[in-house]
Amino acid sequence: MFKSGFVTIIGRPNVGKSTLTNYLLGEKLSIVSSKPQTTRNNIQTVLTGEDHQLVFVDTPGIHKPKHKLGEYMVDVATESIKNVDLVLFLTTAEVEVGKGDLYILEQLKDIDKPVFLVVNKVDESNPERIAKTLENYGAVCDFKEIIPISAKNGKNVDTLLKLMIENMPEGPMYYPKDMIADVQERFVVTEIIREKALRLLKEEVPHGIAVEVMSMKQTESGKYKIDVNIICEKKSHKGIIIGKQGTMLGKITRYAQEDMKTFLGEKVDLNIWVKVRKEWRDDNNLLKELGYKK
Ligand SMILES: Nc1nc2c(ncn2[C@@H]2O[C@H](COP(=O)(O)OP(=O)(O)OP(=O)(O)O)[C@@H](O)[C@H]2O)c(=O)[nH]1
Ligand SMILES: [Mg+2]
Incomplete structure (x- = not known):
């Protein structure tokens, strides 16, 4: 059975959405920087395997917009939730659930598709802190899966990928096998x-x-x-x-x-x-x- 679908990666600015996109693809296509609000458009990348094709949507970080460009960035990110099969909600091991995260989780409340909690940057944290984060976030929302990862060194990304494929519906090949991105x-x-x-x-x-x-x-x-x-x-x-x-x-x-x-x-x-x-x-x-x- 061939499984395929769209996966959006959303979260606050700077949590590592583009880093994860690049890691999954094995190529540098989304720009990454230490400054928040780096990504401005939704960028689609394609990962094709023997029995699956996942299309990832790297989105701009969701934040309180201060100008029209910012409004556009938040719009494209929130829009992306509507047309996908799976949502990866990315955050970092911060223990407390921040206001920005709550705002995003609020938008996810009424959608009828699986949402994964992905806690990134675990290479910068310790096990207790990570455990506490998973617990605190897990209490706020009903996540289908909860996965701690490091997008920088790839820790647990294979597990994440496996779970994503498992959660994809049966579907067609949306893009040619050798295509890796929709960008010009x-x-x-x-x-x-x-x-x-x-x-x-x-x-x-x-x-x-x-x-x-x-x-x-x-x-x-x-x-x-x-x-x-x-x-x-x-x-x-x-x-x-x-x-x-x-x-x-x-x-x-x-x-x-x-x-x-x-x-x-x-x-x-x-x-x-x-x-x-x-x-x-x-x-x-x-x-x-x-x-x-x-
Ligand atoms: N230590 C560590 N740093 C990471 C990890 N993932 C990303 N980073 C760093 O975090 C910073 C932000 O990464 P980006 O991938 O640009 O974050 P983003 O969520 O796409 O940010 P916006 O596009 O601004 O919303 C960069 O300096 C990355 O190198 C990780 O797993 N561990
Ligand atoms: Mg980005």
């Missing part, structure tokens, strides 16, 4: 640049940026020529992104170029321009242009 090359290009910006720049700056691919061409030799704009909210941010004599932008470009080469399998000539557009995170038209609106 252009999208991955923008996400690679956002990841470098998140890693290299201070807190407030990268949260206010968007990346727009202006052109992406391949020359006859196979080399890619990619032109992108980084859009930021303030003139002062532009200065920070470019850096002294262009050093920061140079770094972002070099690191991004390397990752793009791995992803595209060809050399990449990347050019980045930095543009200021005030309050783009609240500008409906611009959000649409940048792919953050339905």
